[in-house]
Amino acid sequence: MKHPRSIDLRTEMSAPFKPARARDASYDLWRLIGDLPQYEIIGGTCAKCGHVGWLDMDMVRKKVGTNLSLSQFQPKLTCQCGNRECNRLMIGTLAR
Numbered sequence: 001m002k003h004p005r006s007i008d009l010r011t012e013m014s015a016p017f018k019p020a021r022a023r024d025a026s027y028d029l030w031r032l033i034g035d036l037p038q039y040e041i042i043g044g045t046c047a048k049c050g051h052v053g054w055l056d057m058d059m060v061r062k063k064v065g066t067n068l069s070l071s072q073f074q075p076k077l078t079c080q081c082g083n084r085e086c087n088r089l090m091i092g093t094l095a096r
């Protein structure tokens with residue numbers, strides 16, 4: 001059995017581009033990582049320090065695969081301050 005790895009919102013995972021628009025992912029939690037189109041990326045907002053981080057989706061797919069739903073992905077988010085609780089998942093749309 002594979003142990004779930006945490007996903008770090010620190011710089012080594014950060015997206016090369018900041019999204020043009022961002023929304024709360026609460027209506028998209030049923031979607032799979034692999035279902036997200038190229039122009040959508042995942043980010044998180046820390047409940048504790050307010051840090052916003054955007055993830056490099058190539059890194060995310062490499063780390064957790066494509067069969068994970070966003071609701072399964074959400075608890076893996078870890079902020080740079082170390083907080084793992086109640087981090088808010090976001091979906092960003094890249095400018096095309």
Ligand SMILES: [Zn+2]
Pocket residue numbers: 046047048049050051079080081082083
């Ligand atoms: Zn934080």
